[in-house]
Amino acid sequence: MADARQYFDLPSPFKMKRGGELRGARLAYETWGTPNAARDNAVLILTGLSPSAHAARNPTDDSPGWWEDLVGPGKAIDTDRWFVICANSLGSCKGSSGPASINPATGEPWRLEFPELSLEDVGNAGFELVCGLGIERLATLIGCSMGGMSALGCLAHHPGFARAHVSVCTAPRAQPFAIAIRSLQREAIRLDPNWNEGRYDDEHYPETGMNIARKLGVITYRSALEWSGRFGRIRLDPDARDDEPFGAEFEIESYLNAHARRFTRSFDPNCYLYLSRASDWFDLAEYGGAPDPATAVRNALAKMKLERALVIGVETDILFPLEQQQQLAEDLRATGTDTRFVGLDSPQGHDAFLVDTGRFGAAIGQFMASL
Amino acid sequence: MADARQYFDLPSPFKMKRGGELRGARLAYETWGTPNAARDNAVLILTGLSPSAHAARNPTDDSPGWWEDLVGPGKAIDTDRWFVICANSLGSCKGSSGPASINPATGEPWRLEFPELSLEDVGNAGFELVCGLGIERLATLIGCSMGGMSALGCLAHHPGFARAHVSVCTAPRAQPFAIAIRSLQREAIRLDPNWNEGRYDDEHYPETGMNIARKLGVITYRSALEWSGRFGRIRLDPDARDDEPFGAEFEIESYLNAHARRFTRSFDPNCYLYLSRASDWFDLAEYGGAPDPATAVRNALAKMKLERALVIGVETDILFPLEQQQQLAEDLRATGTDTRFVGLDSPQGHDAFLVDTGRFGAAIGQFMASL
Numbered sequence: 001m002a003d004a005r006q007y008f009d010l011p012s013p014f015k016m017k018r019g020g021e022l023r024g025a026r027l028a029y030e031t032w033g034t035p036n037a038a039r040d041n042a043v044l045i046l047t048g049l050s051p052s053a054h055a056a057r058n059p060t061d062d063s064p065g066w067w068e069d070l071v072g073p074g075k076a077i078d079t080d081r082w083f084v085i086c087a088n089s090l091g092s093c094k095g096s097s098g099p100a101s102i103n104p105a106t107g108e109p110w111r112l113e114f115p116e117l118s119l120e121d122v123g124n125a126g127f128e129l130v131c132g133l134g135i136e137r138l139a140t141l142i143g144c145s146m147g148g149m150s151a152l153g154c155l156a157h158h159p160g161f162a163r164a165h166v167s168v169c170t171a172p173r174a175q176p177f178a179i180a181i182r183s184l185q186r187e188a189i190r191l192d193p194n195w196n197e198g199r200y201d202d203e204h205y206p207e208t209g210m211n212i213a214r215k216l217g218v219i220t221y222r223s224a225l226e227w228s229g230r231f232g233r234i235r236l237d238p239d240a241r242d243d244e245p246f247g248a249e250f251e252i253e254s255y256l257n258a259h260a261r262r263f264t265r266s267f268d269p270n271c272y273l274y275l276s277r278a279s280d281w282f283d284l285a286e287y288g289g290a291p292d293p294a295t296a297v298r299n300a301l302a303k304m305k306l307e308r309a310l311v312i313g314v315e316t317d318i319l320f321p322l323e324q325q326q327q328l329a330e331d332l333r334a335t336g337t338d339t340r341f342v343g344l345d346s347p348q349g350h351d352a353f354l355v356d357t358g359r360f361g362a363a364i365g366q367f368m369a370s371l
Numbered sequence: 372m373a374d375a376r377q378y379f380d381l382p383s384p385f386k387m388k389r390g391g392e393l394r395g396a397r398l399a400y401e402t403w404g405t406p407n408a409a410r411d412n413a414v415l416i417l418t419g420l421s422p423s424a425h426a427a428r429n430p431t432d433d434s435p436g437w438w439e440d441l442v443g444p445g446k447a448i449d450t451d452r453w454f455v456i457c458a459n460s461l462g463s464c465k466g467s468s469g470p471a472s473i474n475p476a477t478g479e480p481w482r483l484e485f486p487e488l489s490l491e492d493v494g495n496a497g498f499e500l501v502c503g504l505g506i507e508r509l510a511t512l513i514g515c516s517m518g519g520m521s522a523l524g525c526l527a528h529h530p531g532f533a534r535a536h537v538s539v540c541t542a543p544r545a546q547p548f549a550i551a552i553r554s555l556q557r558e559a560i561r562l563d564p565n566w567n568e569g570r571y572d573d574e575h576y577p578e579t580g581m582n583i584a585r586k587l588g589v590i591t592y593r594s595a596l597e598w599s600g601r602f603g604r605i606r607l608d609p610d611a612r613d614d615e616p617f618g619a620e621f622e623i624e625s626y627l628n629a630h631a632r633r634f635t636r637s638f639d640p641n642c643y644l645y646l647s648r649a650s651d652w653f654d655l656a657e658y659g660g661a662p663d664p665a666t667a668v669r670n671a672l673a674k675m676k677l678e679r680a681l682v683i684g685v686e687t688d689i690l691f692p693l694e695q696q697q698q699l700a701e702d703l704r705a706t707g708t709d710t711r712f713v714g715l716d717s718p719q720g721h722d723a724f725l726v727d728t729g730r731f732g733a734a735i736g737q738f739m740a741s742l
Contacts, residue, residue, distance in 0.1 A: 175598070175603075176622075176623035177594070180586075181590060184583065184586050190615070191582070211562070215555050215558070224546060227546070227548050230547075233547070233664075245483055245569070248554070250554070252551050253550070277617060283604060321595055
């Protein structure tokens with residue numbers, strides 16, 4: 001299948017928030033639609049931890065994208081009207097520079113020599129990309145999950161960069177439950193002897209650690225409610241079971257196995273560690289200049305100069321609980337941004353934004369049409 | 372410290388639900404209070420996955436027990452009135468026969484040669500213990516978490532064995548979210564090369580697998596709400612951090628580390644696997660003789676001939692969601708058992724029954740006093 005990725009060379013050096021800089025770094029991105037004459041119809045999508053820039057099919061790459069149902073002509077994010085850009089996060093492994101890419105200074109993969117990555121760096125790289133495309137101000141900055149934090153980080157560094165913001169299933173600062181989950185995912189990878197402090201190869205690959213990390217991800221991305229209805233206590237066909245002691249017996253276990261199998265070799269473990277830790281670090285309160293985090297978050301939001309915002313969350317999300325989006329919406333409103341809040345009762349938990357595209361499409365489509 | 376454990380020799384052979392039998396097996400147990408002349412004041416407590424029989428201090432062992440605040444003279448489970456028995460589960464490693472104990476036939480630890488264990492076996496062993504103590508009928512059978520399922524299994528096999536039942540944070544059948552969590556815990560142990568299909572020793576011990584399993588346990592036993600209030604985003608003192616790449620930085624991570632450190636060497640990994648799998652297998656619907664699980668559960672409860680019941684659950688419990696206890700209470704009521712339901716808003720999640728002893732003590736104390 002043809003590859004629709006384009007590459008943008010980041011300014012060199014590109015300064016990292018926590019110190020250090022990148023030289024010769026780049027971002028992979030894809031676009032849909034066309035910039036208008038005023039160049040004021042651009043929409044940037046910042047992704048969750050693992051997706052690539054391929055949010056939807058386009059003439060070059062006809063394979064369905066990770067937000068296929070929402071991005072396209074006549075869809076919620078209507079590419080007949082908007083010039084849509086989706087970037088693979090800095091630090092990821094889907095074409096952008098990160099721990100798995102080659103360090104131009106050494107000709108070797110960066111691995112753990114890649115500088116400490118923050119979500120502000122991810123957001124800043126997105127900002128540079130948009131500027132590089134000749135766009136001064138976004139019509140809308142959309143961020144999903146981790147990308148929602150990257151978006152807030154971007155806006156904290158570049159106030160006024162977006163007229164509108166769509167914040168999907170995210171949080172202005174990581175809370176301890178989510179930190180605990182991500183920390184355990186990282187630990188599973190780190191404790192795999194094949195991780196070897198980041199120096200693995202295809203033959204000696206931290207498959208076990210990635211398997212556990214991914215399954216824990218899937219468990220916390222979904223919800224008990226959905227699984228009770230979908231899997232109940234359905235058993236595997238005895239012929240389909242492996243003979244391992246304590247091996248899988250229930251459908252839900254085989255579902256987790258299938259998810260993990262698809263992921264472990266398709267996402268780089270070091271990139272996973274970097275992006276996961278960056279999510280824990282993110283705290284919008286750092287930009288608010290007040291000792292009380294709640295006040296600081298509000299102050300930080302006030303500086304972003306957003307005209308309009310849509311904040312969406314899901315009742316069954318245990319990783320980014322709905323209260324966080326509710327609070328974010330209230331805070332945006334309090335700072336003068338015309339804000340719409342949508343709390344959905346989708347059963348699919350955090351993953352609902354990828355799965356319950358009917359409800360998400362309706363909410364986002366309505367908002368985008370109102371701009 | 373002196374040991375208050377007593378040992379009860381199970382009938383030999385002791386038949387296991389899923390096939391096979393145990394010879395020369397025993398249960399460790401402790402007691403508080405005294406049987407009355409009619410021997411109708413006995414209360415049996417069946418525990419969660421990891422506790423020992425030491426529910427509370429007693430004259431022989433003055434160390435605090437795992438339900439110290441609830442069991443004792445004048446407490447919710449008043450040992451001035453009740454003769455209280457707590458058994459270490461069959462299959463556990465705190466004195467009862469299980470994968471870590473010696474197989475009398477070989478003189479070697481059972482390890483994976485221990486027969487497949489079900490929670491009905493755990494319940495049946497409790498039944499034999501009580502009978503062995505010369506008690507025909509319990510005043511109350513109390514089961515917490517896994518022990519609540521063992522209690523239902525016991526009553527399914529021995530209708531009329533208890534006049535009253537206290538069901539704490541449990542479920543009549545394991546649901547896929549809980550199965551997924553437990554399956555992943557088992558997998559973390561199984562994937563640890565030191566597990567070696569159950570043939571580990573102190574030098575080659577599946578510490579890594581147990582560490583991950585325990586942390587995942589702690590994460591799902593607690594709640595996001597409690598942790599947000601308790602840990603927020605508090606950082607570790609830089610001096611207290613380890614130098615490992617991606618090592619702990621937040622208080623929540625060090626809390627998980629401390630929990631895992633206390634557990635990994637104090638609970639036998641094979642016993643953990645057996646009890647964990649038994650929890651997944653448990654399904655009260657097996658005893659209901661109806662194709663629809665909801666009807667079958669109700670039928671099974673009807674046969675238990677319980678006069679009174681108290682069902683308690685916690686709103687923040689993600690492992691055994693409150694709806695399961697609510698349904699259990701409704702089903703008991705529908706089958707003619709005089710049932711009290713208490714849904715608590717304790718912030719501590721599933722662990723609340725061990726921690727929020729104020730609320731649990733009040734609910735259980737009131738019920739026990741009313742008997």
